Amino acid sequence: MSVVSLAGRVGDSPRRVGGPDRVTGLQRYVADLHLPDELHAKLVTLPVARARIVAIDVSAAERVPGVRVVVTAADLPQPMPRFGPQFRDRPVIAIGETKYHGDPVAAVAADTKDAAEAAAALVRVDYEELPAVVSLEAALDPAAPLVQDPALRPNDRLAATNVLREHRVGWGDVDAAVADLVVEHRYTFPIVTHFAIEPHAFMAAPDGDGIAIWSSIQHPNWLQKVLADLLGLPLSKVRVHAPDPGGGFGGKQHTKYEPLVAFMALRTGRPVRLVLSLEETFQAVRRAGAGVNVRTGFRADGTLVFQDIAADYLIGAYADIADRVVGKGSYPGCGPYRVPAGRILARSVLSHTVPSTAFRGFGNPQVNWAVESNLDAGARALGIDRLEIRLRNLARKGEAFIPFDTPCDGHWDQSVRRAAELIDWGSPLPAGHGRGIAVGIKSGPTTGLSYATVRLLVDGSVIVFAGTSDMGQGARTVFAQIAAQELGAPLEAVTVVMGDTAIVPYDQQTSASRSTVLMGNAVLAACREIQAKLRGMAARLHAVDEAAISVDRGVVRLPDRELTVLEVLVPGLGRLGGELIGNGEMRKDAEPDHPLGGSAAFFEFNCTAVEASVDEATGDVTITRYVTVSDVGKAINPLQVRMQDEGAAIQGLGHSLMEHYIFDDGGRIRNLGAIDYRIPTSLDLPLEIISEHVENEDGPGPYGSKGMSEGALLCVASAVGAAVRDATGVAIRDLPLTPERVWRALQERP
Amino acid sequence: MNGMIPIQVIVNGRARTIEVAAHHTLLEVLRDDLQLTGTKECCLVGECGACTVRLDGRIVDSCLVLAVEADGGEVTTVEGLAPDGGLTRLQGSFLDEGGVQCGFCIPGQVMAADDLLRRVPSPSVAEIQDGLAGNLCRCGCYGQITAAVLAAAKADQR
Amino acid sequence: MRAFAYTRPTSIAEAVALLDRHGPEARLLAGGTDLIIRLRDGSLVPEVVIDLKRIAELQPGIREIDRRLVISATTVMTDIAADPRVAMHFRALAEAAAVVGSVQIRNRATLGGNVCNASPAADTAPALLVHEAIAVTAGPAGSRRIPIDELFVRSGVTTLGRGELVTAIELPIPAGRVGSVHLRRTRRRGHDLASVTLACAIDTAGVTRLAYGSVGPRPVVAVDATGLLADRTATPEAKAELLERMFADASPSPRSMRASPEYRLAMLRVLGLRGLDIAIERLAAAEGGR
Incomplete structure (x- = not known):
């Protein structure tokens, strides 16, 4: 019997699959790929947010040597093709009016980057700047200009306002609830951007009678549908290549400039590439800012009586997926607690700003910041310990804490108790130091559809075809570990193929921390189909009843002996060789009556605890210890779990302490780019970070896993804000907690 | 006046004579003319470090160096670190310690870490954090990258 | 980035002549960490970029002459921060140089560039002021020694005349501690x-x-x-x-x-x-x- 390597199986932390190429520079991201005869595209934008486009003169640009095409709205099919994952509201290029700072009015494609850049600067746009709404207050003013033409949303009672949609969820009777204490505050959350280190990049090329697209996209199959629809092509004639994105964080989920480059490629008959600058990515993707009003009712013993939440999210000029972010992000707003009466009203408010989109946490961090901070305010008013009030109200496993949804699916108190222990909750602190603890919850995917194909080759090596995008979360490694575990292959002999819609079966999307659970189950099912075939082979070869044979971790067990997979596969396949193919499907169907269209496949749960000190003279916040504990069901790769949790924490520290867009009165983003938009560096970390996870193998994914990746970001701000409050006695309800903001709050301290 | 300028430069040990435009940065020439795409382009203002290369023994942001400035110089990119298509000890440590997620910043991180270890063979955590502060990682692998540098330093001491 | 002519003078006299000839259409290139950002964002569109790094008289270095520390204008922050004489006599300057950008930036950014950009936020400026630095210049009318306090006017503007450039920064070594x-x-x-x-x-x-x-x-x-x-x-x-x-x-x-x-x-x-x-x-x- 051959020795089967166990390294790289489920529960191990092998080196990342694809890792060597990432440390040697061989990994090819979209911008690293070149096509013969390619053209370079450059966008033309205006230095204003909202403007009426009077005329565009491209003649000087067209005269630049090497320029092959200059495209404006007039050069695209009429009526202007529009797209969007929720509403078909976004034109391929601005028509009539720009809606935000960075909304492109023209695009140039030329033989060289220099020519494209020179020509773009020569496109003369005659425009008239119009007043722009860039804040919730301005957008909600009845006299505010409308961001979208009401004709885009016929039969919509809100079409004549800047409210794109309202989302109402509730249970119990908030108005009739009797509380001993009601705490009400308003909290705000800043507009922040993904700042993936890989700026978005796109290429399109005519491909026979169809088109090929390259995009650093999280949802290649969704992009394929959008393009097929816009171009009037069958799906089979749109081939999307999706090389691993260099960071996505939600910002690369949905179509952006792929339709534009596709039209330019079809127009010129040549491949067209568009690599955004970092500044242009700031003008392409961002998180919705929010203003959240929370009214919380408590009994004197700290028991929650009701939550009454009104959350306004400032989305952009086009909906993108933002309205879903608003609906789904606000939905678990009452938190992982038993709340007898809950009422949530969330509104998507259009504005003349960059379209906001999915961003790790998907609308939850905004409400979490408000609700968790308000819980602390209640605890303080009641004289109850902030850890105690959370444990008292926390839902227990199996409890339907959101009455019409998946019940509590974890022993969440374990994460809370562990985090409290790791932060030494309750032990004395020096003056100027404080602690905060907060919990976060997020509804996992509500629908899903993932297919996987697994091929077991004659030498025992394996190819997994899975349409997930590995943007750093490590999906490739997880799928390889599952296949290695199930088929007995060494991890090095497993190849995972992703990112090509012509080769890889359909996957709905890479979002909502779904891939380990949904695609993971599809991969598992495909492996199990191969195991069934192996059982059949073994039964045939050894004349044993198939029911008496099992396959486990690469071992084929017959009643009287154990064989390796290869010992069955090779004779089973016979002289011609060949392979075994398994297909797996994981489906989570929609539930039409559910407020979100489907119940949660799982919940992400995290508890974060922070110890911080505040320099009262300057407002500097120093995080002396940071603890994050997530309930992950089963860590298929514990190191990757830790990396995702710590990464989420550090990203969350960005919006908690330093990140925010700054607009001028006209709606221009003043801090475009890396000089004045600050994200955490290696010098901005907590002095100590401890990340742990709870594993009870109680999730719906392979081996009891749950989705994770966003959980550890949900309540970062809440925990940090609580620690600052604890250290200073001042509750600050606006983020980020910049030194200046903290200093101001301390100046105003009574 | 806008003609191409011939320059001589040693790139990853290989002497090359190339013609560059005066206004093209070293980053552009490496990526576009020499197809050394391991060096990444992100912020173009010297903030992110994704384009870090070693020029005449010192790391620089290649987005803020004109290619013509490298004339007569020696450039090492991430492709030139490991001699034979393998991994340096440091590159291996990045993988072992979990220093890599999406990977886009990693060529720059590896170049900066390699430089740090050349200057400071046994760096402290503070020295690592300072030495790599010019390399942003949005996946937030800073802790693991620090561990990787420590592990590589330790291995080299043996 | 818009195209420009690139010149590489080999002597200060040649650099001064170029600078004098082109006036505001020329920009000096030392470390480039500010200049290249501004060339790319279009806030500077010079016809000529004059690279100072091939001038033998301007080679980077820190020398002690007659109780003065003379720092060549092309000396980079890394070397200033690491210099034991700077650390001993001019610690504020050493500390300032050590916080200019990242390692990568400090390996390129020069003291001359930091001074001549005249940014109000320039890290080395306050240190040079308290250490009573003198900017040594070369120009069409010869060399001048300008107390650093008399050099700064406002962001991007100095009292340097047409064709004049800073060749070194001198720091008088204090007699006492x-x-x-x-x-x-x-x-x-x-x-x-x-x-x-x-x-x-x-x-x-x-x-x-x-x-x-x-x-x-x-x-x-x-x-x-x-x-x-x-x-x-x-x-x-x-x-x-x-x-x-x-x-x-x-x-x-x-x-x-x-x-x-x-x-x-x-x-x-x-x-x-x-x-x-x-x-x-x-x-x-x-x-x-x-």
Whole structure:
């Protein structure tokens, strides 16, 4: 019997699959790929947010040597093709009016980057700047200009306002609830951007009678549908290549400039590439800012009586997926607690700003910041310990804490108790130091559809075809570990193929921390189909009843002996060789009556605890210890779990302490780019970070896993804000907690 | 006046004579003319470090160096670190310690870490954090990258 | 980036002639860490870029001549921060050089460039002011020695004439001990443009030099010869009024997005008191170590 390597199986932390190429520079991201005869595209934008486009003169640009095409709205099919994952509201290029700072009015494609850049600067746009709404207050003013033409949303009672949609969820009777204490505050959350280190990049090329697209996209199959629809092509004639994105964080989920480059490629008959600058990515993707009003009712013993939440999210000029972010992000707003009466009203408010989109946490961090901070305010008013009030109200496993949804699916108190222990909750602190603890919850995917194909080759090596995008979360490694575990292959002999819609079966999307659970189950099912075939082979070869044979971790067990997979596969396949193919499907169907269209496949749960000190003279916040504990069901790769949790924490520290867009009165983003938009560096970390996870193998994914990746970001701000409050006695309800903001709050301290 | 300028430069040990435009940065020439795409382009203002290369023994942001400035110089990119298509000890440590997620910043991180270890063979955590502060990682692998540098330093001491 | 002609003079005379000929259409290239950003964003569109790094007389280096430390204009921050003579006599400058950008930036950014950009936020400026630096220039009319305080006008503008360039920065080595420090405020701990910079130097005679930047159009230096600020027994309250007078020239722009004027002024006071404490302590330590 051959020795089967166990390294790289489920529960191990092998080196990342694809890792060597990432440390040697061989990994090819979209911008690293070149096509013969390619053209370079450059966008033309205006230095204003909202403007009426009077005329565009491209003649000087067209005269630049090497320029092959200059495209404006007039050069695209009429009526202007529009797209969007929720509403078909976004034109391929601005028509009539720009809606935000960075909304492109023209695009140039030329033989060289220099020519494209020179020509773009020569496109003369005659425009008239119009007043722009860039804040919730301005957008909600009845006299505010409308961001979208009401004709885009016929039969919509809100079409004549800047409210794109309202989302109402509730249970119990908030108005009739009797509380001993009601705490009400308003909290705000800043507009922040993904700042993936890989700026978005796109290429399109005519491909026979169809088109090929390259995009650093999280949802290649969704992009394929959008393009097929816009171009009037069958799906089979749109081939999307999706090389691993260099960071996505939600910002690369949905179509952006792929339709534009596709039209330019079809127009010129040549491949067209568009690599955004970092500044242009700031003008392409961002998180919705929010203003959240929370009214919380408590009994004197700290028991929650009701939550009454009104959350306004400032989305952009086009909906993108933002309205879903608003609906789904606000939905678990009452938190992982038993709340007898809950009422949530969330509104998507259009504005003349960059379209906001999915961003790790998907609308939850905004409400979490408000609700968790308000819980602390209640605890303080009641004289109850902030850890105690959370444990008292926390839902227990199996409890339907959101009455019409998946019940509590974890022993969440374990994460809370562990985090409290790791932060030494309750032990004395020096003056100027404080602690905060907060919990976060997020509804996992509500629908899903993932297919996987697994091929077991004659030498025992394996190819997994899975349409997930590995943007750093490590999906490739997880799928390889599952296949290695199930088929007995060494991890090095497993190849995972992703990112090509012509080769890889359909996957709905890479979002909502779904891939380990949904695609993971599809991969598992495909492996199990191969195991069934192996059982059949073994039964045939050894004349044993198939029911008496099992396959486990690469071992084929017959009643009287154990064989390796290869010992069955090779004779089973016979002289011609060949392979075994398994297909797996994981489906989570929609539930039409559910407020979100489907119940949660799982919940992400995290508890974060922070110890911080505040320099009262300057407002500097120093995080002396940071603890994050997530309930992950089963860590298929514990190191990757830790990396995702710590990464989420550090990203969350960005919006908690330093990140925010700054607009001028006209709606221009003043801090475009890396000089004045600050994200955490290696010098901005907590002095100590401890990340742990709870594993009870109680999730719906392979081996009891749950989705994770966003959980550890949900309540970062809440925990940090609580620690600052604890250290200073001042509750600050606006983020980020910049030194200046903290200093101001301390100046105003009574 | 806008003609191409011939320059001589040693790139990853290989002497090359190339013609560059005066206004093209070293980053552009490496990526576009020499197809050394391991060096990444992100912020173009010297903030992110994704384009870090070693020029005449010192790391620089290649987005803020004109290619013509490298004339007569020696450039090492991430492709030139490991001699034979393998991994340096440091590159291996990045993988072992979990220093890599999406990977886009990693060529720059590896170049900066390699430089740090050349200057400071046994760096402290503070020295690592300072030495790599010019390399942003949005996946937030800073802790693991620090561990990787420590592990590589330790291995080299043996 | 718009195309430009690139020239590489081999002598100062040649550089001066080029600069004189092209006037405002020429830009000098030393480290390039500011210039290339501005060439790319289009805020500078020169016809000619004059690279100073191939001029033999301008090779980077720090030399001690006649009780002066002479730092060639092309010397990069890394080398200034690491120089033991700078650390011993001009600690504020060493500290300032050490916080200019990242390692990658400090390997390129030059002292001459930092001075000649005349950014009010330039990290080295307050240190050079308290260390009483002199800019040595070359120009069509020959060489000048300009006290650094007389060089700065406002952001991007100096008192250099047409065709004139800074070749070196000279620092007079003080006869006695000096305690000095550089402090700054930034939006994060990682490298950042400063929203307040401050340098403080106190000598054995009790003279305190305070210089501050990023709180007005140019960095400012103020001197206290009364000994009050240097007095370790004086309370912060006692020093406050004098400090206010020394900070009288601070006039932060209300238009900046990096920090509000109130915050900058408040932080200037905080840094002032902290700077005095550190400088006093360092002076005492230096004297004690004698």
